[in-house]
Amino acid sequence: MVTIYDVAAKAGVSAATVSRVFNGIKVRPDMTEAVRKAAEELGFVPNRMARRLRTSSSEIIAMMIPDIENPFFTVMTRAVEDVARARGYSVMLCNTDEDPEKEQEYLRVAVSEPVAGVILAPSSIGTRLDLAIERGVPVVCVDRHAANVEADTVVADNLSGATAAARLLFEAGYRRVACVSGPKRVETADLRHQGWAAAYREANGAEPPDDLVIRTSYTVAGGAEATHRLLSLPEPPDAIFAANNKLASGVIRVLAAEGKLPPTVGLASFGGLPLVLLVPVGVLVTHLPARRLGEVAATMLLERIDGLKGPGREVVLPLVFGDEDEGIELIDGALAQTSRSS
Amino acid sequence: MVTIYDVAAKAGVSAATVSRVFNGIKVRPDMTEAVRKAAEELGFVPNRMARRLRTSSSEIIAMMIPDIENPFFTVMTRAVEDVARARGYSVMLCNTDEDPEKEQEYLRVAVSEPVAGVILAPSSIGTRLDLAIERGVPVVCVDRHAANVEADTVVADNLSGATAAARLLFEAGYRRVACVSGPKRVETADLRHQGWAAAYREANGAEPPDDLVIRTSYTVAGGAEATHRLLSLPEPPDAIFAANNKLASGVIRVLAAEGKLPPTVGLASFGGLPLVLLVPVGVLVTHLPARRLGEVAATMLLERIDGLKGPGREVVLPLVFGDEDEGIELIDGALAQTSRSS
DNA sequence: CTGTTAGCGCGTTCAA
């Protein structure tokens, strides 16, 4: 392994000078040149372990998400990576699987790594960040809040967004609108559930009945099963509000199989449906600002890594109506039309 | 920060003994006990940096993929993570964006990390792994080969799989079957292109004409644009072979918009279409064994990390026909039927 | 602005 000493010897300078060159500290131009040349010829690569041991710092950001197979989170991750990379940081991805234990385990590993910072989409509203905070590792929560309020947080406006999305169904004339949401104690699932409930009260002037609510896992299978249950109710719903993209996917599959796609049974999907080919006519799709969430989270984290102090900040990103990337829109254009006639 | 010296002092032994205790090297029972107790009371946590500097090893696997937003790769990553985690390794995800420079940059970072090993889906057939190999960092290539044959490699059987998929179109009666594939010098794109060409020759007894081949980026937009070009040809194709899932997605969107979905224009997708809601009738979908690719790659890498020597191994995973997860199947069941009647 | 010196925390030789 070629070290700074080898480079120093070849360049006829001291090891400290080599170190300075590689850390952007001012050195006489001719020496800088000699060092660069020697390093190039020897194929010198600085050893990060040694540097970290010395400086007790790293250039790794841990990104912890509940589901690597959900495009919402991978798009977010991609945005984090882009921002981090531009500043010389690498991203270590951890898949928590919505499992609090796995999440704590990853946090434990992360702080003993130690990573420069953590971006976390908490698996539950009970998620505690003490492990990281005690050790002074900056944490930014994204998509969901954690129990510790000291951490910066960036989320989408789930509550009013969900209300707006559900309201669209009522405005379209549906009355018995069901809600299929994620697990209890998962913040986004709770809030979207509440948002739907608000729209329900607003439209029907009554409390939403319990049998129209199904809380399940954020999976395609969960959405499918919930739909089966709802459709076999004595008094089945005339529309469904699906709280995330995977649930919506499951709902659509079952509706399609049963021949009850919109407008027979109305449907709103909270969260975009990436790579989806043909969205059936009349499905309301709410696009979440996944990329923006990641960008903002990464930016806030880098500020903390750079030493910014102060209380936890909170950013709530709005869901702009009508915009392809961040809004709510009615998909009923050429694609859906054509799919019907195929 | 509490070090082994603090623990040693408190336990009345030497630092070396503390080190031994924490590395499972035999030490007198009473001393072991004293060390454990002292460490516990002081809240001692071994410093990974120091350990790595000393042993020049880590428990991190670098996973480098060309497109984090493609479910094919995220499913693969998920599988790698599962296998790695079971052995106590973490996975660092790197998004190369099909960019050879970004890829080399990541390799540079990885070896100076140093990571325990690398799993890489090379961005091009020219990708060189010398950076890692010279330093003795094990590398496993997945999905595609790299220039260095020393590395273990696990791929799907692209050539014969593509031939088989394209052949299905000819067997369905199409004659002028076009090929939309990925960038040149990307192995999977090249092989699938060749596979299509073989099927074309076989069916038409003639060399496939150049105007029926479009090589573009592995993106939805690329697939869409290619389809536009093909459809506006003086003599347009009567079917399209799309070499990956994103391309197929773009093709379908345009076919749908033009009212030319199968069977008007035939279509085969090489690669599954995850989260897709309604696959139009008659689209032939080849499912790649993404999860299996990841599992095998991770397993092979761990073997190398454990010290296995010997020449580069190669695993080619077959595409089993008719199986949902790894085969080729005709999607024309209830979903597509229903989508037509909706 | 440069070189010399002294560790960062740990694992691993050697002697005892």
Add this chain to the structure above:
DNA sequence: TTGAACGCGCTAACAG
């Protein structure tokens, strides 16, 4: 079996 001493590769302090 144990402890003392050394060094992994680098950077922070100091002196020049």
